[in-house]
Amino acid sequence: xxxxxxxxxxxxxxxxxxxxxxxxxxxxxxxxxxxxxxxxxxxxxxxxxxxxxxxxxxxxxxxxxxxxxxxxxxxxxxxxxxxxxxxxxxxxxxxxxxxxxxxxxxxxxxxxxxxxxxxxxxxxxxxxxxxxxxxxxxxxxxxxxxxxxxxxxxxxxxxxxxxxxxxxxxxxxxxxxxxxxxxxxxxxxxxxxxxxxxxxxxxxxxxxxxxxxxxxxxxxxxxxxxxxxxxxxxxxxxxxxxxxxxxxxxxxxxxxxxxxxxxxxxxxxxxxxxxxxxxxxxxxxxxxxxxxxxxxxxxxxxxxxxxxxxxxxxxxxxxxxxxxxxxxxxxxxxxxxxxxxxx
Amino acid sequence: xxxxxxxxxxxxxxxxxxxxxxxxxxxxxxxxxxxxxxxxxxxxxxxxxxxxxxxxxxxxxxxxxxxxxxxxxxxxxxxxxxxxxxxxxxxxxxxxxxxxxxxxxxxxxxxxxxxxxxxxxxxxxxxxxxxxxxxxxxxxxxxxxxxxxxxxxxxxxxxxxxxxxxxxxxxxxxxxxxxxxxxxxxxxxxxxxxxxxxxxxxxxxxxxxxxxxxxxxxxxxxxxxxxxxxxxxxxxxxxxxxxxxxxxxxxxxxxxxxxxxxx
Ligand SMILES: Nc1ncnc2c1ncn2[C@@H]1O[C@H](COP(=O)(O)OP(=O)(O)OP(=O)(O)O)[C@@H](O)[C@H]1O
Ligand SMILES: [Mg+2]
Numbered sequence: 001x002x003x004x005x006x007x008x009x010x011x012x013x014x015x016x017x018x019x020x021x022x023x024x025x026x027x028x029x030x031x032x033x034x035x036x037x038x039x040x041x042x043x044x045x046x047x048x049x050x051x052x053x054x055x056x057x058x059x060x061x062x063x064x065x066x067x068x069x070x071x072x073x074x075x076x077x078x079x080x081x082x083x084x085x086x087x088x089x090x091x092x093x094x095x096x097x098x099x100x101x102x103x104x105x106x107x108x109x110x111x112x113x114x115x116x117x118x119x120x121x122x123x124x125x126x127x128x129x130x131x132x133x134x135x136x137x138x139x140x141x142x143x144x145x146x147x148x149x150x151x152x153x154x155x156x157x158x159x160x161x162x163x164x165x166x167x168x169x170x171x172x173x174x175x176x177x178x179x180x181x182x183x184x185x186x187x188x189x190x191x192x193x194x195x196x197x198x199x200x201x202x203x204x205x206x207x208x209x210x211x212x213x214x215x216x217x218x219x220x221x222x223x224x225x226x227x228x229x230x231x232x233x234x235x236x237x238x239x240x241x242x243x244x245x246x247x248x249x250x251x252x253x254x255x256x257x258x259x260x261x262x263x264x265x266x267x268x269x270x271x272x273x274x275x276x277x278x279x280x281x282x283x284x285x286x287x288x289x290x291x292x293x294x295x296x297x298x299x300x301x302x303x304x305x306x307x308x309x310x311x312x313x314x315x316x317x318x319x320x321x322x323x324x325x326x327x328x329x330x331x332x333x334x335x336x337x338x339x340x341x342x343x
Numbered sequence: 344x345x346x347x348x349x350x351x352x353x354x355x356x357x358x359x360x361x362x363x364x365x366x367x368x369x370x371x372x373x374x375x376x377x378x379x380x381x382x383x384x385x386x387x388x389x390x391x392x393x394x395x396x397x398x399x400x401x402x403x404x405x406x407x408x409x410x411x412x413x414x415x416x417x418x419x420x421x422x423x424x425x426x427x428x429x430x431x432x433x434x435x436x437x438x439x440x441x442x443x444x445x446x447x448x449x450x451x452x453x454x455x456x457x458x459x460x461x462x463x464x465x466x467x468x469x470x471x472x473x474x475x476x477x478x479x480x481x482x483x484x485x486x487x488x489x490x491x492x493x494x495x496x497x498x499x500x501x502x503x504x505x506x507x508x509x510x511x512x513x514x515x516x517x518x519x520x521x522x523x524x525x526x527x528x529x530x531x532x533x534x535x536x537x538x539x540x541x542x543x544x545x546x547x548x549x550x551x552x553x554x555x556x557x558x559x560x561x562x563x564x565x566x567x568x569x570x571x572x573x574x575x576x577x578x579x580x581x582x583x584x585x586x587x588x589x590x591x592x593x594x595x596x597x598x599x600x601x602x603x604x605x606x
Contacts, residue, residue, distance in 0.1 A: 213426035
């Protein structure tokens with residue numbers, strides 16, 4: 001059952017644009033999917049290595065700005081030199097956005113993992129704040145608070161075949177869904193491999209992990225690079241979908257949303273951020289129809305507190321416990337003895 | 344004696360001292376272990392045995408002195424780098440990945456043994472799948488060697504105490520030691536378990552593993568050691584064969600004389 005469930009869920013989501021005609025709901029799902037992607041990347045750090053990054057939105061925003069500027073072009077003067085960049089296709093922006101965010105993950109990882117625990121949290125929060133201030137004040141590049149409007153939507157295709165520009169919501173939905181599926185598979189393969197086991201080992205018992213030969217910095221930095229890259233890519237998708245970004249993208253609330261998605265869904269589980277992402281991506285929109293913004297926030301907060309109190313490990317581990325006792329035991333590592341790598 | 348004087352020495356501890364503030368845990372320690380040898384490091388509680396292990400394996404920096412392994416100075420190396428040289432320790436207090444299964448514990452222990460590459464892992468290439476399958480086979484081998492294969496699916500923390508100790512050794516063995524440092528491996532084990540453990544040690548020795556053993560179980564120490572180093576208040580007071588140690592007046596006075604603890 002556990003093996004087919006992801007496929008059934010996938011089939012369901014593939015069918016969504018076929019029957020969901022309300023464009024507003026479709027829009028909600030696209031944004032929800034983009035944040036879900038960011039939450040999945042956060043889960044690598046928070047869930048698998050156990051490091052709480054409270055500046056995760058920085059990677060998301062860096063991806064968004066890099067991709068937006070790549071596809072819009074810019075002209076800035078640095079130390080008297082005028083640097084001009086002509087617009088490139090948005091797809092290149094997506095690649096660059098992911099790469100730059102991944103590089104930031106590497107640098108922050110190298111820097112921040114010397115300190116862990118509370119200091120790590122402080123370093124990541126400061127990093128996000130520095131990036132936000134740059135986006136706010138480097139007006140020549142980012143337009144500052146006036147935002148970067150007119151970001152082109154993603155275009156797929158090659159010269160001889162022709163292009164498909166993703167103007168409509170259904171097309172964007174499928175692109176985001178594809179990224180989620182690919183990311184899910186990448187994270188699953190990573191976690192089921194010696195790389196992921198090293199990360200889990202560091203989370204569970206750092207002393208013992210190092211004594212069997214696991215390098216702390218190597219694997220924490222590796223997790224940070226993956227987390228940064230994936231969050232960066234989700235940011236690029238956001239920029240090209242919404243088509244306008246401003247420094248508010250770096251607001252702390254966005255990080256909090258990702259953290260909530262991971263923790264309520266179940267940190268350190270593959271499906272956790274997906275489930276948490278769906279609930280906290282969709283709930284606000286549904287609530288908005290019936291209640292005012294204040295009540296909405298109260299309900300949103302209560303829902304989170306309720307979930308965390310009733311199911312401290314998150315929703316996914318709880319469900320696994322109810323439905324399959326045998327498989328629940330191995331939920332975190334998904335490694336049953338005897339289950340060869342072939343399966 | 345120093346490494347220079349002992350061409351066979353695989354591990355040499357030279358002039359090591361360790362001070363914790365005013366407390367001198369180790370004042371001046373010199374000893375070596377030869378390739379293939381089983382040396383026991385004994386001494387009363389608080390003598391500095393675990394501290395010596397921590398220094399050798401890079402968990403603590405000595406105040407003074409140096410440790411060499413196969414001619415390489417271990418000064419400044421981190422624990423995982425020491426392990427990479429083939430020098431692996433176990434812990435005095437049971438130290439496991441508690442929440443995950445016995446089998447997964449050993450898989451993590453095999454970290455050094457994997458040949459999987461990152462890109463191949465992400466693409467799930469045949470080479471990486473094969474490497475993973477081989478790793479699993481090796482995990483079973485180690486569990487069988489140690490004798491806890493029937494517990495493979497249990498959570499590490501739910502094992503009986505003696506088996507937890509064995510899993511700790513299995514983890515160290517998974518890290519492919521050429522020299523193994525065991526910190527009180529049989530403490531808390533009953534006589535049968537201790538007997539089984541001695542068999543395991545003999546199997547390891549037959550494969551050529553060098554062993555440095557810290558243990559309070561005197562019959563075991565006297566029975567299996569090639570050589571014994573006796574530590575008292577951070578100082579080595581004797582170094583010799585079990586017979587020499589048993590007849591050494593300093594040792595009888597300082598250590599055996601006050602009654603054997605943890606017998
Ligand atoms: N991190 C530390 N800080 C301060 N003192 C320490 C520290 N580690 C050990 N000590 C002290 O150093 C001395 C040697 O301790 P150590 O643990 O090496 O003894 P041991 O020979 O292993 O004893 P046991 O047989 O009880 O395990 C003790 O007095 C201990 O209290
Ligand atoms: Mg000790």
